Structure formats: C-alpha cells, structure tokens
Amino acid sequence: MEIIKWSKDLETGVEAFDEEHKVLIDTINQVYSLMREGKREEAKKILIEKVAAYADKHFKHEEEVMERYNYPKDRLEGHKKMHHFFVNYLIETLLPEIEKGNEKKFNEALNFIVGWLIMHIKNMDADGYGKWFREKGIEVPDKMVEI
Ligand SMILES: [Fe+2]
Ligand SMILES: [Fe+2]
Incomplete structure (x- = not known):
C-alpha cells in the first residue's frame, strides 16, 4: 500500500536528490x-529511526550542495528555514507524542509528513533549486555514499 506515489513533477533533475527523495518516499x-x-510498533520504529533521521541527513545534503553552488542567499535561507521547521516539528512535537503511545498523533504525523514533503519537494526542491540549477546549466555530480 502506498500513501505517496512518485510522479514526474517531483523530479528535481539532480540525480542524487531524486534518489534520496525516492528513498524517503x-x-x-x-x-x-x-x-x-496493524503493526504499529514496527511502523513507529521506522518512522523514528529511519524517516526522521534520513530526512535530516537529506536536508543537510541539499543545503550543503546549494551553498556550494552559490544558490541565491535569500532563497537558501528560506529553504533552510523550511527544513528546520519540518525536522523540529517532527522531532520535538510529533515524535514525543507518538512515543507516549498517542495513536492519533501517529496518524497526524504521517499525514503531516506526506503533505509537507510533497509540497516541499515540488515547490522548493523541483521548482526551486532544480529549476535554478537547470537554468544555470549546473550539473551536480554528488551521490550520497550511505545514508
Ligand atoms: Fe528534498
Ligand atoms: Fe529541500
């Protein structure tokens, strides 16, 4: 069962990031x-240990690459703020509730993650740095070794 489907409009054109997005999805x-x-305990474990940790690493990777290729400062700052908001909200607000066994919060967290991620990848990644890199003819060779 899928809650998110990969689609062309999520493509940034930066291979490394497209792959990371696919892993996240x-x-x-x-x-x-x-x-x-009905395997809620397992689901929680993966949400905490994999999704949250992977998202954090992926965001740092994007930020590092945007900085390296001189992505415009104001846009970079806005982008970083969005990443920061997501990780903070997930880790400081949603995960503690989930860990307390609050099932409603788990569903909320999942819906929040899906909604936010799709919007972010589409608007800030693909139509943001993706478009900018394409316009500038910049090819990002980066691959994440292990995440
Ligand atoms: Fe991303
Ligand atoms: Fe991003």
Missing part, C-alpha cells in the same frame, strides 16, 4: 503499509 510508504497491517 519508499520509507514513508513502508510505515504506511505497516500501519495498515
């Missing part, structure tokens, strides 16, 4: 499947 779908199968 796959992992979220895994959480969703486990929830649907």
Whole structure:
C-alpha cells in the first residue's frame, strides 16, 4: 500500500536528490503499509529511526550542495528555514507524542509528513533549486555514499 506515489513533477533533475527523495518516499510508504497491517510498533520504529533521521541527513545534503553552488542567499535561507521547521516539528512535537503511545498523533504525523514533503519537494526542491540549477546549466555530480 502506498500513501505517496512518485510522479514526474517531483523530479528535481539532480540525480542524487531524486534518489534520496525516492528513498524517503519508499520509507514513508513502508510505515504506511505497516500501519495498515496493524503493526504499529514496527511502523513507529521506522518512522523514528529511519524517516526522521534520513530526512535530516537529506536536508543537510541539499543545503550543503546549494551553498556550494552559490544558490541565491535569500532563497537558501528560506529553504533552510523550511527544513528546520519540518525536522523540529517532527522531532520535538510529533515524535514525543507518538512515543507516549498517542495513536492519533501517529496518524497526524504521517499525514503531516506526506503533505509537507510533497509540497516541499515540488515547490522548493523541483521548482526551486532544480529549476535554478537547470537554468544555470549546473550539473551536480554528488551521490550520497550511505545514508
Ligand atoms: Fe528534498
Ligand atoms: Fe529541500
């Protein structure tokens, strides 16, 4: 069962980031499947240990690359703020509730993650740095070794 489907409009054109986005989406779908199968404990574990940790690493990777290629400062700052908001909200607000066994919060967290991620990848990644890199003819060779 999938809660997010990959689509062309999520493509940034930066191979490394497209792959990382796909891993994030796959992992979220895994959480969703486990929830649907009633395996809530397993789903929580993956949400906490994989999704939150992976998102954080992925964001740092994007920020590092945007900085390296001189992405306009104001846009970079705005982008970083969005990443920061997401990680903070997830880690400081949603995850503690989930860990307390608050199931309603778990569903909320999953819906929030899906909604935010799709919007962010589309508007700030693909139509943001993706478009900018394409316009500038910049090819980002980066690959994440292990995440
Ligand atoms: Fe991203
Ligand atoms: Fe981003």
